[in-house]
Amino acid sequence: MSKKWLSYVGLICIIVMISSLVVGCGGKTATNSTDIKIGANIELTGSVANYGQQALSGLKLAVKEVNAAGGVHGKQVTLVVADNKSEPSEATNATTKLITQDKVVAIVGPAVSSNFLAAIQVAQDNKIPALTPTGTNDKITVENGKVRPYSFRSCFTDPFQGTVMATFAANSLKAKTAAIYIDSSSDYSKGLAEVFEKVFTQNGGKIVAKEAYLQKDSDFRAALTKLKAANAETIFIPGYYEEVGKIAKQAREMGINVPLLGTDGWTDSKLVEIAGVDALNNSYYSNHFSAQDTDPNVAKFVEAYKKEYGKEPNVFAALGYDAGLLMIDAIKRAGSADPQKIRDALEQTKNFQASTGILSLDANHNPVKTAFILERKNGVETFREKINP
Known part of the structure; x- marks a missing residue:
């Protein structure tokens, strides 16, 4: 075999090897992987x-x-x-x-x-x-x-949850007045409160008080004192379990016994640990699922x-x-x-x-x-x- 021919063969081998490497790398892409x-x-x-x-x-x-x-x-x-x-x-x-x-x-x-x-x-x-x-x-x-x-x-969505809870408050609980307590640092909480207020008032109800807290707050008594004085028939608290648990506990300790309403952010076993069993009696919230279905x-x-x-x-x-x-x-x-x-x-x-x-x-x-x-x-x-x- 001539040197020239050997050079051709060598070049072909190099091309094949490079092609194999390229294919190997391509095999790891999102659409071609195993x-x-x-x-x-x-x-x-x-x-x-x-x-x-x-x-x-x-x-x-x-x-x-x-x-x-x-x-x-x-x-x-x-x-x-x-x-x-x-x-x-x-x-x-x-x-x-x-x-x-x-x-x-x-x-x-x-x-x-x-x-x-x-x-x-x-x-x-x-x-x-x-x-x-x-x-x-x-x-x-x-x-x-x-x-x-x-x-x-x-x-x-939140608008659906807010609508569901406002309808439940008016139709199932027969509430005519409600108070709203929101997490002002949360778009989730603010959006739910807005829809709840709109639908509840459309259903003939009246929002008699609105208060706000911030995520990581731990003492809610000042705002709860104002909410208690408003004498609402129910309180809507669209928030997450850490703050909601503390709010429920302090509310019941202050003698607020009306139904507490919430949304899917309440859904966690730690809510009970934080609030205590008794504080969560007479509380209701919207959810996507029930194991009892x-x-x-x-x-x-x-x-x-x-x-x-x-x-x-x-x-x-x-x-x-x-x-x-x-x-x-x-x-x-x-x-x-x-x-x-x-x-x-x-x-x-x-x-x-x-x-x-x-x-x-x-x-x-x-x-x-x-x-x-x-x-x-x-x-x-x-x-x-x-x-x-």
């Missing part, structure tokens, strides 16, 4: 870690079940978890990491509205669909009248969750589970792990069977689904009634 990577931007530490941890437990169960059934398009689903530490800035950083470093094709989370709102622009700039399991703020999916194209949710799909999920974790799921676990199944269902219907196709499939979701009921996503990327009213009786979360949209 698995399908979904990011979880979740509050694992910080002030609302209980919400995030529970949502993640449900999400992990959904992924486990899908993988055990053969995965999606012959591939296993890999969940890449990032802790946003319950902080908006960290939520933004977590989204950036999941997209640029981990190469996820979609993201579930963050759990709370403020963190999701901080992070969604990064997902949108990179054209990666993001789905919050529990963020209820209206601005998550619609801003200034325009739908955010890559933003979705699997829970109902007789729906067979609920029973199936509750049984699977108890088998996996040895305890009954709460609403955040149920919504995390639903978010995982909803995202995976979209990937299946998309026919690939291409983020744009996943986004399109999410937008077309109709009559999806979730653990919290059948849901369809409307034109604003919000689910049309049932709401539950729960009551605390001697510390136990009890199903009160169901309200359809």
Whole structure:
């Protein structure tokens, strides 16, 4: 063999080797890898870690079940978890990491509205669909009248919750007057209060007092004194369990015995630990799920969750589970792990069977689904009634 021919052969070998390396690198991209990577931007530490941890437990169960059934398009689903530490800035950083470093094709989370709102622009700039399991703020999916194209949710919205609780106060409790006590540092709390006041007054009721507190406050007696003096028939407290627990405890100690009303931010076992069993009697709040629901799909999920974790799921676990199944269902219907196709499939979701009921996503990327009213009786979360949209 001539030297010239050997040179040609050597050149061809080098080209083949380089091509192999390029293909090898390409094999690790989001759409061509041997698995399908979904990011979880979740509050694992910080002030609302209980919400995030529970949502993640449900999400992990959904992924486990899908993988055990053969995965999606012959591939296993890999969940890449990032802790946003319950902080908006960290939520933004977590989204950036999941997209640029981990190469996820979609993201579930963050759990709370403020963190999701901080992070969604990064997902949108990179054209990666993001789905919050529990963020209820209206601005998550619609801003200034325009739908955010890559933003979705699997829970109902704050306006729906506010409407539900105002209707419950007027129709079920027969209240004619109400007071409102909000967390003025929280868009979640302020938005709910606004809708509650609007609907309650439309139903013929009157708001006789409004007071505010800040997150991390611990002494609420001054404001509660004013609320007690207003002599309202019920008090609406749209907030999170840490402050709500202290408010309920101090309110009852001061002799405020009227019904206390809340929303899904109340949903955590720590609420009882903070407030005490007796303080939460005669309290009611809206929720997305009840383990006491007789729906067979609920029973199936509750049984699977108890088998996996040895305890009954709460609403955040149920919504995390639903978010995982909803995202995976979209990937299946998309026919690939291409983020744009996943986004399109999410937008077309109709009559999806979730653990919290059948849901369809409307034109604003919000689910049309049932709401539950729960009551605390001697510390136990009890199903009160169901309200359809």
